[in-house]
Amino acid sequence: MSRRQLWTGIAALCVSLFIFVVPFVFILFMAVKDKRAASKLEFSWPTEWHLWANLIEVVEARNYMLLLAYFNSTVITVGAVSLIVIFSAMVGYILQRRHSRWNSLIWAGVMAGLMVPPAVVPTIWVLQNLGLFKTIHGMVLIQTAYGLSFAILLFRSFISTIPRDLDEAAIIDGAKPLQIFFRVILPLLKPATVTIIVVQSIAIFNDFTNPLYYLPGKENVTVQLTLFNFQSQFVSQLNLLFMNILLITIPPLIVYIFFNRQIVAGMTSGAVKG
Amino acid sequence: MARVTLKNVTKSFGAVEVIKGVNLEVDDGEFCVFVGPSGCGKSTLLRIISGLEDTTSGSIEIDGVDVSGEEPSKRGIAMVFQSYALYPHLTVRENIGFGLSLAKLPKAEIKAKVDAAAEKLQLTDYLDRKPKALSGGQRQRVAIGRAIVRDPKVFLFDEPLSNLDAALRSQMRIELTDLHAELGATMIYVTHDQVEAMTMADKIVVLNAGKIEQVGSPMELYNHPVSPFVAGFIGSPKMNLLEGDVAKGMGCSTYGVRPEHLEITEDGIWGGKVRHLERLGADTVVYLDTKEAGSVVVRTVGDLAVKVGDVLRVRPMAGKEHKF
Amino acid sequence: MKRKSHYPYWFVFPAAVIFTTLFLVPSVASLWFSFTRWDLFHAEYIGLENFVQFFKEPFLVQGMVNTVIFAFVTSGMKTVLGLLLAVLLTSGIFAQGFLRILVFFPVLVSTIGVGITFTRLMHPTKGAINIALAHMGIDGPGWLTDPSLALFSVALVDVWKGVGLATLIYIAGLASISPEYYEASRIDGATRLQQFWRVTVPLVRPATVTVITLSLIGGLRSFDIVWAMTKGGPGFSSDVLASVIYKQYQAGFYGLSTAGNVILFALVALIVIPLVSWMNRKEVEQ
Numbered sequence: 066m067s068r069r070q071l072w073t074g075i076a077a078l079c080v081s082l083f084i085f086v087v088p089f090v091f092i093l094f095m096a097v098k099d100k101r102a103a104s105k106l107e108f109s110w111p112t113e114w115h116l117w118a119n120l121i122e123v124v125e126a127r128n129y130m131l132l133l134a135y136f137n138s139t140v141i142t143v144g145a146v147s148l149i150v151i152f153s154a155m156v157g158y159i160l161q162r163r164h165s166r167w168n169s170l171i172w173a174g175v176m177a178g179l180m181v182p183p184a185v186v187p188t189i190w191v192l193q194n195l196g197l198f199k200t201i202h203g204m205v206l207i208q209t210a211y212g213l214s215f216a217i218l219l220f221r222s223f224i225s226t227i228p229r230d231l232d233e234a235a236i237i238d239g240a241k242p243l244q245i246f247f248r249v250i251l252p253l254l255k256p257a258t259v260t261i262i263v264v265q266s267i268a269i270f271n272d273f274t275n276p277l278y279y280l281p282g283k284e285n286v287t288v289q290l291t292l293f294n295f296q297s298q299f300v301s302q303l304n305l306l307f308m309n310i311l312l313i314t315i316p317p318l319i320v321y322i323f324f325n326r327q328i329v330a331g332m333t334s335g336a337v338k339g
Numbered sequence: 340m341a342r343v344t345l346k347n348v349t350k351s352f353g354a355v356e357v358i359k360g361v362n363l364e365v366d367d368g369e370f371c372v373f374v375g376p377s378g379c380g381k382s383t384l385l386r387i388i389s390g391l392e393d394t395t396s397g398s399i400e401i402d403g404v405d406v407s408g409e410e411p412s413k414r415g416i417a418m419v420f421q422s423y424a425l426y427p428h429l430t431v432r433e434n435i436g437f438g439l440s441l442a443k444l445p446k447a448e449i450k451a452k453v454d455a456a457a458e459k460l461q462l463t464d465y466l467d468r469k470p471k472a473l474s475g476g477q478r479q480r481v482a483i484g485r486a487i488v489r490d491p492k493v494f495l496f497d498e499p500l501s502n503l504d505a506a507l508r509s510q511m512r513i514e515l516t517d518l519h520a521e522l523g524a525t526m527i528y529v530t531h532d533q534v535e536a537m538t539m540a541d542k543i544v545v546l547n548a549g550k551i552e553q554v555g556s557p558m559e560l561y562n563h564p565v566s567p568f569v570a571g572f573i574g575s576p577k578m579n580l581l582e583g584d585v586a587k588g589m590g591c592s593t594y595g596v597r598p599e600h601l602e603i604t605e606d607g608i609w610g611g612k613v614r615h616l617e618r619l620g621a622d623t624v625v626y627l628d629t630k631e632a633g634s635v636v637v638r639t640v641g642d643l644a645v646k647v648g649d650v651l652r653v654r655p656m657a658g659k660e661h662k663f
Numbered sequence: 664m665k666r667k668s669h670y671p672y673w674f675v676f677p678a679a680v681i682f683t684t685l686f687l688v689p690s691v692a693s694l695w696f697s698f699t700r701w702d703l704f705h706a707e708y709i710g711l712e713n714f715v716q717f718f719k720e721p722f723l724v725q726g727m728v729n730t731v732i733f734a735f736v737t738s739g740m741k742t743v744l745g746l747l748l749a750v751l752l753t754s755g756i757f758a759q760g761f762l763r764i765l766v767f768f769p770v771l772v773s774t775i776g777v778g779i780t781f782t783r784l785m786h787p788t789k790g791a792i793n794i795a796l797a798h799m800g801i802d803g804p805g806w807l808t809d810p811s812l813a814l815f816s817v818a819l820v821d822v823w824k825g826v827g828l829a830t831l832i833y834i835a836g837l838a839s840i841s842p843e844y845y846e847a848s849r850i851d852g853a854t855r856l857q858q859f860w861r862v863t864v865p866l867v868r869p870a871t872v873t874v875i876t877l878s879l880i881g882g883l884r885s886f887d888i889v890w891a892m893t894k895g896g897p898g899f900s901s902d903v904l905a906s907v908i909y910k911q912y913q914a915g916f917y918g919l920s921t922a923g924n925v926i927l928f929a930l931v932a933l934i935v936i937p938l939v940s941w942m943n944r945k946e947v948e949q
Contacts, residue, residue, distance in 0.1 A: 072757075180932075187696055
């Protein structure tokens with residue numbers, strides 16, 4: 066490393082500490098202050114640390130609503146991500162392996178899914194007619210529908226790296242289509258699968274808009290919604306609001322630490338080919 | 340007992356006809372090699388026999404039973420792929436036993452069969468490894484092992500040696516020939532390498548542009564090629580094929596003579612300067628620019644005392660020429 | 664003889680059913696409902712009235728204009744800053760890996776959390792930003808309270824949160840450029856700046872197309888960052904189409920809300936499709 070690289074790095078580090086770290090430190094400071102200190106909005110070292118007390122208070126607020134929200138968000142995330150992985154891998158597989166005029170129709174659907182903003186009120190209308198409005202499983206299906214396109218794209222390009230010979234060897238070994246898919250293809254998709262699980266989990270866990278529209282109601286509250294609801298409730302208790310922010314920032318942070326590589330792979334999958 | 344019979348088989352991909360009416364009989368226990376340049380349809384023909392491709396018309400019979408509409412797994416065939424197609428996520432044992440486990444055979448029986456195949460192929464020590472941890476030759480043997488445990492009536496090989504280096508390739512040729520002798524099964528083998536065809540086959544099928552050019556034993560094809568294509572394809576260095584006035588003078592449209600069937604004599608009918616020499620040790624290959632017949636290749640003794648630029652005269656040996 | 668394919672079409676079926684019912688059907692239905700006065704149970708056809716209203720009401724028009732401004736400002740800044748950051752973070756500087764992590768982390772954090780945090784940091788009198796500016800002798804603006812500034816403040820936060828993704832995509836794009844181009848241009852006597860304009864920018868083009876496409880689509884559809892920070896205020900000064908759609912939905916004007924959706928879709932189609940096909944055509948020409 067040259068001197069120039071060293072000093073540029075140090076300069077960049079200072080600037081980005083300022084821009085990218087200060088807001089997170091601010092969250093932390095606010096979360097551990099008491100009510101009065103927090104209301105000053107100062108970026109200052111907390112004089113007293115109320116980490117545990119604030120934590121307990123946030124968790125207990127509104128009859129443990131945050132725990133319920135964590136539970137709901139987890140159910141929705143796990144459910145939707147499982148469906149996305151299985152169903153979109155199946156579509157990506159057919160799309161890559163079989164060539165016919167249906168493919169362009171499937172492609173059109175995938176592209177529409179990536180570009181078209183969902184029509185919210187008509188979606189509510191459909192959900193109501195199906196009895197899925199305000200239900201957790203309805204939310205799971207919505208998140209699945211919205212997440213399929215990206216996952217199909219990623220799986221399709223990954224499947225193109227798996228030689229067709231493997232399918233054919235399995236056919237000669239007597240495997241049925243489902244057996245080929247589940248016993249040969251799906252295990253080989255592991256890197257792409259991990260990427261999709263991580264990226265989609267974070268997206269769905271952090272999603273605010275869709276639960277806001279499709280999952281109203283106290284018993285269905287999700288993590289992002291509690292944060293939003295608490296905003297009006299905790300106007301005078303910013304320390305608790307920021308404790309809540311801190312709590313919902315932790316899951317993505319943990320995921321990021323463990324799956325940094327897969328996230329990068331997933332997020333950049335479109336970059337090189339364009 | 341397994342005879343493979345192809346009757347008027349054709350295959351089109353869209354508007355392109357890649358197999359143009361093939362009739363062929365492969366006898367029980369025969370080692371039959373499909374050979375031809377790339378794009379001649381030899382791999383497609385193999386895949387049609389395996390059932391991985393449908394026929395457009397015509398039928399395939401194995402032991403007199405029409406299997407044209409049958410699933411690959413029901414045809415009693417096994418196939419070894421050019422890429423080996425080993426399942427990367429399974430161990431050698433699981434790879435070899437994959438088909439048996441799909442067929443829901445008892446575990447003990449699978450184990451016994453896999454162990455026997457591994458023993459035969461000297462893979463016993465590698466059964467718990469993943470394919471990634473094997474050498475090219477070992478992977479090749481696993482692919483063969485996977486074929487053996489199916490106990491097929493017909494083995495199909497799709498250019499199985501083309502990913503190996505030259506030394507290993509000649510060793511595997513011998514191993515495959517031994518395996519054929521040991522199992523006595525019918526084997527159909529696709530290659531673009533005429534050396535593999537000549538050294539291993541009982542019967543060679545030369546394919547060109549979706550049609551059979553000639554079927555016969557290696558020496559039949561060498562001695563009596565029916566067309567300039569077969570003549571040029573079998574034998575190395577390639578047969579000299581002369582057209583135009585030289586051929587007309589010999590009373591045919593193409594006149595062929597193998598490099599090893601040209602003798603160097605003072606009173607040869609063709610003469611000219613040596614353009615290039617290849618010293619192979621036992622042999623010398625001489626590239627000669629003749630006035631009468633243009634460029635010809637001559638194969639002669641290793642210690643021939645000539646150099647580039649010398650003038651030589653050559654003569655085709657009597658009875659060794661081919662007229663088409 | 665034809666046999667059944669080993670790649671059966673029913674594999675597509677589960678995904679197709681979910682996608683069709685919950686995405687395609689509502690999207691197509693929105694075209695009809697946008698021409699109606701609608702309360703979810705009864706839809707009364709009123710022709711183009713909803714659209715007329717959208718183009719007549721000043722605050723609805725402002726929402727549309729704001730959407731386009733927001734999308735182009737955020738997309739432009741993400742593209743430029745993303746490329747510069749990516750060049751910086753691939754130049755082998757000190758703490759490069761750590762810096763990449765820092766820049767990318769906001770992408771993964773809840774938008775609502777980010778919005779709430781910055782709302783406090785941008786408080787006109789007590790916010791840390793203006794206090795810091797005051798220390799430097801600058802009188803900080805009312806970031807979110809000044810109607811002419813609110814939309815841009817939100818856009819700035821959106822860039823703060825999203826620039827990491829653009830950077831990451833550019834880093835991948837830069838990694839795929841063979842170092843030989845830089846060596847060859849150095850031998851030809853190019854300066855670092857010339858290398859940036861003549862080698863990096865043209866060769867990183869696929870990444871640029873991806874970044875612009877993604878950030879434009881995302882920018883046009885933005886809702887949660889706006890909602891968390893200003894709810895479209897002050898007044899309607901930072902309203903975008905997505906927040907208008909939500910407000911009309913809340914107020915029970917379902918037909919109008921859906922018309923907003925159709926307009927948003929038209930906007931995405933009119934801006935993104937020509938742009939992407941133009942960028943891709945230029946790529947082919949090169």
